[in-house]
Amino acid sequence: MSDKFSKILEPIKIGTVEIKNRIAMAPMGILGLTNPDGSLNKRGIDYYVERARGGTGLIITGVFKVENEIDAMISGTPLISPAALTPFAELAEAVHAFGSKIFVQLTIGFGRVGHPMMLRKQPVSASAIPNYWDPRVTCRELKTEEVEEIVKKAAEAAVICRMADIDGVEIHAVHEGYLLDQFTIAFFNRRTDKYGGDLMGRLRFPIEIVKAIKKAVGEDFPVALRFSVKSFIKDWNQGGLPGEDFVEKGRDVEEGLKAAKILEAAGYDAFDADGGSYDAWYWAHPPTYQEHGLYLPLIEKLKKVVKVPVIVAGRMELPELAEKVLEEGTADMIGIGRGLLADPYWVNKVEEDRPEDILPCTGCHDGCLGRIFLGRPLSCAVNPAVGRESDYRLEPANKPKNVMCIGGGVAGLEAARVAAIRGHKVTLYEKSNTLGGHLIEVSVPKFKEDYKRLLDWYKLQLKKLNVDIKLDTEVS
Ligand SMILES: Cc1cc2nc3c(=O)[nH]c(=O)nc-3n(C[C@H](O)[C@H](O)[C@H](O)COP(=O)(O)O)c2cc1C
Ligand code: SF4
Structure with missing residues (x-):
């Protein structure tokens, strides 16, 4: 057991759930690892279990949709339905066998940022605004009853997760400009019903979701929230760059901190926090050129206004940086996304005090995010075994040569x-x-x-x- 990384290895609680160390696998979409009905396939189960085997304290899955008729995407999109129960139960059992915990990320939908290649119907949003990928397409404004229906579906999805012995859920997302975020940001939301107007009106949707989930599955079931403190939106499809002076058209830090306090009071048990949006992907999906720990200045502010645990990802896979951030109390948990694609054994190597053996992620996005938009299954430029853990496991040769x-x-x-x-x-x-x-x-x-x-x-x-x-x- 390493003394140098003692803070990383310290347990923590999210709500009632104890997690054995401070490392969470950041949620990452899993194209190619689901069945046609949207449930997790065997490769998907193996993929997550490998990260639990590697010592990760908390696995947060990539997005699973809570419904697929209103915000309608092609089949195979990860989806919670009764068919999701059995693979989730198998996954939870295997993850628990390694002493890890697992939260399923429930997405309320994509809305304006749904890629036309992946949509079955006209995209929807809080208001009639242009689709991100093809601005010639205008989104359909959701009816009040449809929003209420999605709240119900989120609660039903959480029930299925709990039945499968999943330890908690993370709501996706008041972050990155996804459908739920489109409701919370005034630039996108011009509604005149109860889901629009002032900040409280715009936050009504995520507030109703957490309350409905807690009512359906119990107060003791943790509900985390993926949350961007700041959007970095300069204009439609234009993001602000690091150090650039620009007028924020999305959520600014002041509103982000106000929103966090309101959402915590509504019942969210943790914030999985970052910054950015589709319009500013340079922030939401930091490439090689962004600093390690790029969200820390935002997270420091968030941490001062909420009491529940704050998780921070964003090129945080350098063990010394992770330890320092935890030691200084800037965040309570470290989210590692791509770093765990590159090396699923990150935590074990830290625990064994051999961080130099961790296979570095280069921040290239070539094998992971880049492939999603080519319709290719998840992979990694430095670890091609991602999503093929059983097939590509390295076995001793029968006859050494x-x-x-x-x-x-x-x-x-x-x-x-x-x-x-x-x-x-x-x-x-x-x-x-x-x-x-x-x-x-x-x-x-x-x-x-x-x-x-x-x-x-x-x-x-x-x-x-x-x-x-x-x-x-x-x-x-
Ligand atoms: C391939 C890929 C898929 C992602 N999918 C999701 C997702 O489903 N939900 C989510 O909240 N964030 C998603 N993200 C963002 C990550 O959770 C994380 O915030 C981001 O990659 C920065 O952390 P990292 O530098 O440790 O990778 C995704 C990132 C990648 C690379
Ligand atoms: S493809 Fe590149 S950015 Fe993605 S996990 Fe692998 S090394 Fe990191």
């Missing part, structure tokens, strides 16, 4: 690593005097230091695996 890997670029490094893990005797030949190939020039700029981490990681792993490295050797 002498393996020659030619070229010390990233492909050669990975081939040598995998062959050595499988028990082969590996020699790696590189004609130049150093390993890394294109990783060398890629990792020069300061903002690409994660590529340098990746290269250092490969060098260390090959050393630990006793791969024989022949530099300055051309193979003919």
Whole structure:
């Protein structure tokens, strides 16, 4: 057990649920890991269980829709229906066997940000506003009765989760400009019924949801909220950049903090907080160029106004940074999204005091988010086993052989690593005097230091695996 990371390894409670450490898997959509009816398939179960096996205290699933007729998307979109019960029960049992807890993220819908490729009907929203992807398409304003129906569906979805022994739910989302957020932000919501108007009116929808869930499943069932403190919206489809002076058209920090207090009083048990929106994806989905811990200045403010636990993700996968943030009390839990796609064993490695063995996420988005919009299943540029945990598990070779890997670029490094893990005797030949190939020039700029981490990681792993490295050797 590591002393250096003692805060990360400390238990915490969300509502009545005790979590064994401070690491939550940040919610990430799981294209390709569901059945046609929207329930989790075997690959999806394996994917989450692998992160529990790796020591993660709290697994938060990616979005599951609470209904699919009003905000109507194509089949296969993750959906809570009676069919979701059995796979969720299997998942909960397996996650609990590793001492981890699991919350299911319930999405109220996509609304204006529903991708036309994934929609079955006209997109809906709080008001008749343009679709994000195709502004020529105008969203249909939801009727009051439809909003009430969605509240009921959210409660029904939570009942199914509780029946499956899921430990809690997270409502998606007063964040990133999704359907529920479209109701809370004045720029999108021009309604004149009870779900519009002043801040209280605009927050009525998320307030009714938490109250309906608690009524249906009990006060002791935790309900967290995905929450963006600030939207960073400059205008339709335009986001503000770090350090830029602009007028916020979405939720500003002042309103964000007011909203958080109201939502906490309504019954939410935790805030899984960040910043950004579809219009400012550079914030909501931080690329390599954003700082590690980019949301911390916002989270610090949020933490001062609420008493329930605050989870923060956003390139927080550097163990020293995570420990410092917890130690200083800036947040109560650390959300790790892509870092756990890259390395499901993040927590175990921290616990064993060998953080240098954590496979770094480069922040590239190439294998994960980038593939969603190509209609490809979830993957990762540095860990292709994501979502294929059973198929791609590395087993010892039946008959170890002498393996020659030619070229010390990233492909050669990975081939040598995998062959050595499988028990082969590996020699790696590189004609130049150093390993890394294109990783060398890629990792020069300061903002690409994660590529340098990746290269250092490969060098260390090959050393630990006793791969024989022949530099300055051309193979003919
Ligand atoms: C592939 C992918 C899918 C995501 N899907 C969701 C989602 O379903 N719900 C959600 O609240 N956030 C989603 N996010 C955002 C993450 O939860 C997280 O806030 C973001 O990736 C920043 O954290 P990280 O730097 O640790 O990845 C997704 C992110 C990625 C990369
Ligand atoms: S694809 Fe890139 S950004 Fe996504 S998890 Fe893998 S390394 Fe990180």
